[in-house]
Amino acid sequence: MAFKISVLAQSAITDPAISLRCQELIGARQKKVMHKQKIKELLNRNGKLQSITPPERVSIREKLIQNSQRLEKELELTSLRIQKQEETIIRQGCPGINI
Numbered sequence: 001m002a003f004k005i006s007v008l009a010q011s012a013i014t015d016p017a018i019s020l021r022c023q024e025l026i027g028a029r030q031k032k033v034m035h036k037q038k039i040k041e042l043l044n045r046n047g048k049l050q051s052i053t054p055p056e057r058v059s060i061r062e063k064l065i066q067n068s069q070r071l072e073k074e075l076e077l078t079s080l081r082i083q084k085q086e087e088t089i090i091r092q093g094c095p096g097i098n099i
Contacts, residue, residue, distance in 0.1 A: 022094035029085040032078055039075045043049065 046068045053061050 022089065022092060024091045025085065025092060025094065029082060029089065032085060036075065036078045036082065039071055039078060043068065043071050043075065087091045 050061065050068070051066045053064065055061070055083055
């Protein structure tokens with residue numbers, strides 16, 4: 001019984017325009033997720049640099065702290081954009097969503 005249902009779900013006819021739009025939305029979301037991962041890695045690297053920077057290097061330490069704050073803001077904005085895109089994908093009624 002479960003096999004028949006899965007075969008029917010796979011063979012369901014969908015509108016090509018909806019499928020293309022869903023693929024575009026999912027692709028845009030995937031780009032934002034990759035961007036978010038890059039920001040997290042930059043934050044990790046920034047934290048390591050802050051920890052190994054000597055206290056005497058005040059100007060470098062300040063620049064690292066400012067950079068870290070900018071990255072945290074960018075991470076927050078990117079997370080909000082990803083959440084908005086996920087909601088848009090769900091509202092569009094895309095078949096077979098894997099979020």
